[in-house]
Amino acid sequence: MLTEEQIETFKKRLLKEKAKTEGYMDNREETYDEGELSHYDNHPADSGEELFLRERDQALNELDEEFLSDVDKALLAIQNGTYGQCEVCGKDIELDRLEVIPEATLCIEHARAQEEEEHAHEVDRPVEEDVLNPNETARRKELDGTDQPGQKTDAFSQVEDYGSSDTIADSEGNHDPTREQ
Secondary structure (H helix, E strand, O other): OHHHHHHHHHHHHHHHHHHHHHHHHHHHOOOOOOOOOOOOOOOHHHHHHHHHHHHHHHHHHHHHHHHHHHHHHHHHHHHHHHOOOHHHHHHHHOOOHHHOOOOOOOOOOHHHHHHHHHHHHHOOHHHHHHHOHHHHHOOOOOOOOOOOOOOOOOOOHHHHHHOOOOOOOOOOOOOOOOOOO
16 A cells, blocks of 8 residues: 555656656657648658658657556546556556556556456467358469369469479489580
8 A cells, every 4th residue: 555655756756757758749840841832843751751750750759649548547547646557457456567657547457457458368460261161272272273283274274374484403403404424
């Protein structure tokens, strides 16, 4: 259980961090070079840099807004007298955790569980996998569904009939068949 002095110290830190973050957000330059009517004569790198800067600032704003939301949540917990207690189980949050992350409102176990739950839905897999059947693509089956050797109905086999860039080293056995004796 935190003492009143500790809670007051954390409140001051939270308010200071909130003011500092709001200052960053206010001072972040969000004006971009829009002086030209057409970007036709600009080098693509100029447009790319401007796009990068916009995306960076947008990402930083999102992070700052999320941080401010957490700080406001912690300040509300101080007001309600529940600061330092886990929102889920009600156990005391470790003092070491609060010293590092004063805006924490979850104990370490529930914070990890929440993080795992959030990342469980963020599987970075290509959308094509939703429609591809791995049983058909992984076993080199033909497009018409047959497995008969020599029947070249898949697109790669049809294109390969006109030649490929394979070298002699790519052939089976890695030897030049023209040099066999």
